[in-house]
Amino acid sequence: MIEQSxxxxxxxxxxxxxxxxxxxxxxxxxxxMIAGSNPATAYGDMLSHAFKLETSVSMINRATPLYxxxxxxxxxxxxxxxxIGVEGQYRMAAIFAAxxxxxxxxxxxxxxxxxxxxxxxxxxxxxxxxxxxxTERGVNIVISTIMLNGIALGIIAWLVRSWQAEGxxxxxxxxxxxxxxxxxxxxxxxxxxxxxxxxxxxxxxxLVIALVVGVAYHVLLNRTVFGYDLRSSGxxxxxxxxxxxxxxxxxxxxxLMSGAVGGLVGIAEIMDKARYDPNFVGFxxxxxxxxxxxxxxxxxxxxxxxxxxxxxxxxxxxxxxxxAAPKEIVDIMRGVILLSAVIGYxxxxxxxxxxxxxxxxxxxxxxxx
Amino acid sequence: xxxAIELSGITKRFPGVVANxxxxxxxxxxxxxxxxGENGAGKSTLMKILYGMQLADEGEMKVNGKTVSxxxxxxxxxxxxxxxxxxxxxxxQLTVLENVILGAEPMMRGGRIDVAEAKxxxxxxxxxxGLTIDPDDLVETLEVGEKQRVEIIKVLYRGARIxxxxxxxxxxxxxxxxxxFRNMRDLKAAGTTILFIDHKLxxxxxxxxxITVLRQGKTVATVKPExxxxxxxxxxxxxxxxxxxxxxxxxxxxxxxxIVTGLTLLDEDHRPAVDDVSVRVHRGEVVGVAGVEGNGQxxxxxxxxxxxxxxxxxxxxxxxxxxxxxxxxxxxxGIGYIPQDRHHEGLLLEAPLWENxxxxxxxxxxxxxxxxxxxxxxxxxxxxIREQFDVRTPDIDVSAHALSGGNQQKLIVGREMSASPExxxxxxxxxxxxxxxxxxxxxxxxxxxxxxxxxxxxxxxxDELIGLSDTIVVMYKGRLVAEVDPAxxxxxxxxxxxxxxxxxxxxxx
Numbered sequence: 088m089i090e091q092s093x094x095x096x097x098x099x100x101x102x103x104x105x106x107x108x109x110x111x112x113x114x115x116x117x118x119x120m121i122a123g124s125n126p127a128t129a130y131g132d133m134l135s136h137a138f139k140l141e142t143s144v145s146m147i148n149r150a151t152p153l154y155x156x157x158x159x160x161x162x163x164x165x166x167x168x169x170x171i172g173v174e175g176q177y178r179m180a181a182i183f184a185a186x187x188x189x190x191x192x193x194x195x196x197x198x199x200x201x202x203x204x205x206x207x208x209x210x211x212x213x214x215x216x217x218x219x220x221x222t223e224r225g226v227n228i229v230i231s232t233i234m235l236n237g238i239a240l241g242i243i244a245w246l247v248r249s250w251q252a253e254g255x256x257x258x259x260x261x262x263x264x265x266x267x268x269x270x271x272x273x274x275x276x277x278x279x280x281x282x283x284x285x286x287x288x289x290x291x292x293x294l295v296i297a298l299v300v301g302v303a304y305h306v307l308l309n310r311t312v313f314g315y316d317l318r319s320s321g322x323x324x325x326x327x328x329x330x331x332x333x334x335x336x337x338x339x340x341x342x343l344m345s346g347a348v349g350g351l352v353g354i355a356e357i358m359d360k361a362r363y364d365p366n367f368v369g370f371x372x373x374x375x376x377x378x379x380x381x382x383x384x385x386x387x388x389x390x391x392x393x394x395x396x397x398x399x400x401x402x403x404x405x406x407x408x409x410x411a412a413p414k415e416i417v418d419i420m421r422g423v424i425l426l427s428a429v430i431g432y433x434x435x436x437x438x439x440x441x442x443x444x445x446x447x448x449x450x451x452x453x454x455x456x
Numbered sequence: 457x458x459x460a461i462e463l464s465g466i467t468k469r470f471p472g473v474v475a476n477x478x479x480x481x482x483x484x485x486x487x488x489x490x491x492x493g494e495n496g497a498g499k500s501t502l503m504k505i506l507y508g509m510q511l512a513d514e515g516e517m518k519v520n521g522k523t524v525s526x527x528x529x530x531x532x533x534x535x536x537x538x539x540x541x542x543x544x545x546x547x548x549q550l551t552v553l554e555n556v557i558l559g560a561e562p563m564m565r566g567g568r569i570d571v572a573e574a575k576x577x578x579x580x581x582x583x584x585x586g587l588t589i590d591p592d593d594l595v596e597t598l599e600v601g602e603k604q605r606v607e608i609i610k611v612l613y614r615g616a617r618i619x620x621x622x623x624x625x626x627x628x629x630x631x632x633x634x635x636x637f638r639n640m641r642d643l644k645a646a647g648t649t650i651l652f653i654d655h656k657l658x659x660x661x662x663x664x665x666x667i668t669v670l671r672q673g674k675t676v677a678t679v680k681p682e683x684x685x686x687x688x689x690x691x692x693x694x695x696x697x698x699x700x701x702x703x704x705x706x707x708x709x710x711x712x713x714x715i716v717t718g719l720t721l722l723d724e725d726h727r728p729a730v731d732d733v734s735v736r737v738h739r740g741e742v743v744g745v746a747g748v749e750g751n752g753q754x755x756x757x758x759x760x761x762x763x764x765x766x767x768x769x770x771x772x773x774x775x776x777x778x779x780x781x782x783x784x785x786x787x788x789x790g791i792g793y794i795p796q797d798r799h800h801e802g803l804l805l806e807a808p809l810w811e812n813x814x815x816x817x818x819x820x821x822x823x824x825x826x827x828x829x830x831x832x833x834x835x836x837x838x839x840x841i842r843e844q845f846d847v848r849t850p851d852i853d854v855s856a857h858a859l860s861g862g863n864q865q866k867l868i869v870g871r872e873m874s875a876s877p878e879x880x881x882x883x884x885x886x887x888x889x890x891x892x893x894x895x896x897x898x899x900x901x902x903x904x905x906x907x908x909x910x911x912x913x914x915x916x917x918x919d920e921l922i923g924l925s926d927t928i929v930v931m932y933k934g935r936l937v938a939e940v941d942p943a944x945x946x947x948x949x950x951x952x953x954x955x956x957x958x959x960x961x962x963x964x965x
Contacts, residue, residue, distance in 0.1 A: 310831075312824045319815060322804040328763055329793060329801040330816035331784030443858035446850045 099439060103431030104381065104388075108395070111423035118419060119412050129412035136405040137398055144279050144288040149397035150390075151297045152355045152368075156375025157393055158304050159349035161384035165308065166321040166341045172217055172232025173349040174372025175239030180210035181353025182243055182263065185363035189264030198270035203296070203354065210350020211343045213239065218342030222335040228342070236372075247365045262364030272296075272358050293355040300348055305386040317341060349375075377425050383432065396421070458521065460485040460618055460649040461506070466515035468501055475501040476512070477673040483618075483666070485520075488640060488650045490660045493670035494693055494748065494916065494954075499653050502670070503620055506651075507539045508532035519618070538616025540607045542623045548596035553578060555595055556610045581612050586642035600725065601632030605639065612648075619643065621652035625659055626750060629727070637663050655693070655748050657686040657955045669693055690951025697947065699919045704902060707740035708926050713910035714760070714879045719769035721755045721934075729755040731934035732769070735912070737879065742901065742911040744925030744942070746918075748954050752934035753914045754796065757883050760912070761793055762786050774878060787816050792877025794868055796884045796914070798861075802868045805857040809849060810838040812856045813871050820875070837874065845870035846896065862893035869897050873904055880904065883914040898924060918950070932956050 116126035136142050156173055163170035184206035193201060217235055220226040250261040272292035279285045308314040319327040320337045328334050352371050357363065378396055382388030403417040461483040468476040476498045483489045493499050504510040506517070508526030517524055519535050526532045529539070546555050553571075556578055562570040578591050587609055589602060598606065604624065611619060625633045640650055640663060654660050660667055661681045668678040669692040676692050714737040721730040730752045737743045745753055758764035760771055762783040770779045778786050787793070793816065795801035803812055814823040814834045822833030838852045845866045849859055856864060865886070872880065882901065886894040901924060905911060915921050921928055922942045930938040930953040938953040951957070 310829055311827050312818050312829050313827065315811070315814065315818050315824075315829045319804055319807070319811075319818075322806050323800075325801050326795075326804055326815060328783060329761060329795055330818070331782070331787040333782060333784065440855070440857060443850075443854045447848070447854060447858040447860070447863075450848055450850045 095442075096439070099435050103435050104391075104428050106431050107381075107424045107428035110427045111420045114423050115416055115420045119416060122413065122416075124412040124416075126412075129406060129416065132405055132409045132411045133398075133402040137401060140279060140283050141286045141288040142401055142405075144285050144290050146394065146397040146401050147294060148288075148291045148355070149400050150393040151291055151294050152352045152371050153374055153378050153396055154297045154390055154393040155300055155348060155354075156352045156371050157378035157382060157389040158300050158375075158386070159345050159352065160372075160376045160379040161382070161389060162304070162317075162345040162348060163341060164321075164379055164384050166317050166337060167324070168338065168341055168345070169229045170214060170217070170232055170342065170345045170349075171229055171376070172214055172235050172372070173345070173352065173375050174370070175232070175236035176210040176213045176346045176349040177352035177372055178243055178367065178369075179213045179239045180206040180350030181357055181367060182246060182363045183209045184350070184354070185263040185266065185357050188266040188270045188357070189362060192267045192269060195269050198267070199272055202266070202270055202357070203351065206350040206354060207347040208350070210352075211347035214342045214346020214349065215339070218339045221342075222338050228338075250365075262360075262362040264362070266357070266361045271361060272354075291355050291358065293358055296351060296354065300351065301386045301390065304348075313340075377421070381425060381428055395424070458485045459483065459518070460487075460520060461651065462518040462521075463502075463506070464516050464518075466502065466505060466512045466517070468498075468505060468510065468512050474673050476505070479515070479670070479673070479675050481668055481675065482678070483649060483651055485649050486644060486647055487665040488644055488652070488663055490664035490667045491651065491653045491670060492655055492657070492660060492667055492689060492693055494655070497670040497693070498673040499670055500622070503539065503622060503651075503653065506532070507537060507620060533614055533616065536615060536617040537620065538611030538614060538618070539620040540604070540611060540622065540624065542626055544603050544607055546595050546603060546606060548594070550595060551591065552589055552593050552595060552598075552606050552609075553591035555606055556591070556613050558610075560614055578609070578613065581609060585612060585639075585646050585648070587612075587639060599632070600627050600629075601635055604628070604632075604636065608639070608643075617647070618649045618651065621650065623653050623655075625654060625656060633659065655955055657689045657957045660689070661686060671695060686955070686957030687948055687952055690955050690957050691948045693955070694918065694947040694951035699922050706926060707906045707908075709739045709741070709908070711739045712736050713739050713774060714912065715770075715772040716756075716760065717770050717772070719756070719759055719771065720767045721752075721759055721764060722767050723755070728767075728934050730759065733931075733934070733936050734769075735929060735936065737910040737912055739878075739908045739910050740905055741926045742905055742913055742924050744921040744928040745912065745914045745931055746921050746928050746950065746954055747931035749916055751931045753883070753931055755934075756931070757796070757881055757912075757914060760786075760881055761791065784819065788819060790878030792872035792875060792880040794872055794880070794882040794885045796887065798864055798868055803856045803864060806855055808855060809842075809847075809852040809859075809867060810835045812867060813838040813841055813852075815871070817871065817875050841867065841870035841874055844874070845900070862889035865889045866893055866896065869900055873900050876904075876907075877909060880909055880911045881914075882911060884916065885913070886915075886917065886920060894920075930954055 119126040119129055137146065156177065159173045160170060184202045187205045188198065188202040191201065192198065213235060217228050217231040220231045221228050274289040274292050275294060276285065276290055279290050308318065316327065316332045316337060319330065320332055320334065324334055349372065352375065356368050374396060378389055378392035381392035382390070399417045399421055403414040406412050406414045406416070459482055461481065463479060463481040466476050466479040467474070479498065479502055491499050501510065505512045508529045508531050511527070519537065524535055547558065553574060557574045562573040562577070564570045575591060582588055587605055589605055589609065595603065595606060608619070624636060628636060643650060664681055666678060666680060667689070669676045669689065671693060716733060716735045719730055719733045720728055723729040733756060735743060747753055755764060759766050762781065766779060770777055772778065773786065773789055773791065776789070778789065799805060804815060817823055818829065822830060822837050824830050835852060841847060842849065842852060847866045847870065848863050859867065869885065886897050901911060913921065913924055925942050928940050928942050928945065929936045930940065932954065933956065940949065
């Protein structure tokens with residue numbers, strides 16, 4: 088009986104996300120038919136593209152910063168803090184880290200280490216502003232992080248302008264000073280090359296950082312007193328406070344940590360381009376929120392979410408090439424997946440609550456009898 | 457005279473409790489009728505039934521001679537009944553007028569609010585009942601007493617002829633109480649029937665035409681103020697017999713564990729919620745705090761636990777001043793805490809039992825070593841608690857919300873007691889749990905007491921207070937007004953202290 092309930096618990100865990108993906112495939116098929124495309128062809132193109140080795144590598148490259156971003160958001164979510172500001176945090180972190188990395192040359196590991204530390208410090212500081220505003224002045228973190236996103240983009244736009252020559256707008260070949268090779272994390276091409284030719288793709292070395300971040304997140308959350316404090320604050324701040332968890336300090340530390348991890352989101356792009364340029368990739372912060380929601384803030388769940396999002400990204404590219412369907416179908420799929428997953432999780436939660444209450448009641452009756 | 461309200465045989469059951477048990481109430485039209493009773497006597501439930509917020513399981517309800525049954529407050533309002541809650545329900549950024557008409561706006565064609573009409577009607581209501589207030593004032597700028605007047609006007613504006621006031625004086629200072637009573641007399645003169653809940657007996661005697669006393673869900677008596685004294689009323693409320701204290705040997709030692717000196721705490725309106733309170737608890741002693749709820753007990757507990765800042769005074773634990781220490785420091789120094797509301801401050805409802813068992817003790821063994829949380833240790837301790845405190849659960853991985861209230865409470869008590877606290881702060885430790893669980897909790901406290909634990913027990917349950925305490929102090933309006941011996945106290949005395957009636961007597965003598 089116990090085993091049965093464990094299986095049931097496990098199955099319920101996966102019911103919502105799997106159901107969400109299936110629902111989105113079905114709904115998108117209808118939409119594709121209405122739009123006059125053949126869903127079978129479109130889905131076929133997406134899948135056959137994804138299973139090419141070079142596409143797989145490219146998907147992992149796309150998933151890597153998304154994963155880090157998802158973990159950054161999840162740290163806040165675990166404490167019921169909605170840090171919408173990863174977007175601004177990673178961009179500020181990226182431009183400063185790239186600047187410092189380009190200005191200073193150090194031997195190998197130190198150079199990389201410096202870039203990472205600067206990114207984490209800037210990201211943490213930017214998030215810390217929102218944290219301090221909340222604990223000292225009671226400013227809502229959602230509002231302040233949204234504002235800080237705007238301010239970050241403004242500052243960056245202003246810095247980018249200073250690279251432009253008088254009177255003309257150039258976006259190619261400008262940016263921060265290039266970072267020497269010593270500051271660039273080497274690629275991991277040796278792994279996919281075991282399986283075959285990956286053409287011009289390179290597997291990003293930042294994947295290692297993402298894995299470290301994931302493991303550290305898991306250990307911190309589940310194996311440390313701090314993680315326990317963080318989770319209990321998120322579940323019931325009043326009980327946590329009566330249990331000795333200082334609420335303000337937890338908010339501040341959670342924001343600093345979320346921001347520090349968020350600061351690492353842009354590293355993959357920096358390593359790829361060896362600089363911060365005006366075309367720096369955007370929306371990783373917002374997509375990280377989606378990925379964290381989809382993955383239920385679980386380190387493995389976020390990884391699955393990040394890979395799914397990366398797959399849809401890659402699909403969007405190939406649909407444009409083959410013309411089997413408009414690429415916007417990918418955004419529709421994402422929306423449907425996210426919405427139905429969130430609803431699904433809530434349904435599953437309610438069923439679980441009911442199940443457990445029934446079990447406990449049954450146990451009571453057993454003992455009484 | 458005609459009866460405005462007639463309730464007969466009203467019974468309302470909740471799981472495990474009978475809140476109202478064959479309650480009978482007759483309120484004459486145009487009178488001020490007070491409902492008195494201790495906390496948990498069933499006053500609020502009765503008013504909720506009358507106002508359509510809850511349905512009675514049994515019994516008949518007549519309003520102005522007609523049998524009625526209200527499924528919602530809307531139906532009660534249609535029948536001319538209005539209720540002013542203890543906690544105001546006003547929008548502070550809106551004006552008085554806007555608040556009054558909210559939800560009952562007179563409309564012009566095109567969906568616009570007829571402000572002129574609303575103002576005229578508001579003035580009519582104000583003039584008819586002698587209630588004056590500037591309709592254009594912002595509610596956030598008003599004093600507490602004025603806000604209450606807005607609430608009353610709001611109800612009258614909707615045509616109420618029978619007014620229910622839930623503890624209207626609880627939030628007021630004496631001057632405001634006088635003003636409220638003037639308003640109530642004016643309302644009565646204008647023909648309104650008023651039903652109000654109060655447990656400050658001198659106030660009740662001053663304003664009411666009739667008084668009905670509830671005790672443990674039953675109507676005890678309906679009396680006229682001219683026939684009774686505050687002492688008589690207090691005895692009716694508390695009952696004529698107090699439980700005899702358990703004849704356990706005293707384990708009180710000379711060693712003081714907790715000293716509270718001159719403690720003062722301010723509420724949101726900067727009025728003292730706890731006013732110059734001093735109390736000492738020795739090792740092996742249980743000090744009971746008696747009092748009608750809302751007289752500062754919660755704030756006193758918060759101050760000792762460290763979740764609310766003090767304005768003055770000091771708290772000393774085992775010789776060390778902890779007045780400005782963090783909650784964590786206090787918990788680590790040996791304060792155990794059983795909160796009055798287990799769902800609010802006691803449990804992580806969505807987390808498994810073994811995580812709940814660590815709450816408040818997560819920085820100590822077996823729950824952690826250094827910075828690392830010890831899952832195995834936490835699980836083992838939880839199994840021990842489950843075993844020793846008889847927590848009925850399928851396993852320790854179910855979430856806390858799956859357990860019944862009694863089992864949740866046993867988990868909390870087990871968590872605190874298994875940490876062997878030096879001082880236990882127990883706020884209503886057996887509220888809302890069944891008799892069996894209640895006895896188990898009492899046994900635990902007695903057991904730990906004989907092992908030298910110092911306990912501050914806050915309770916509204918006289919059985920519990922008298923049965924467990926070595927000393928009882930009574931809290932009234934934020935102050936400790938008496939220290940009594942549970943072995944010799946009479947119901948009349950205890951009731952007088954709890955309701956403030958004794959204070960007036962002292963002034964007289």
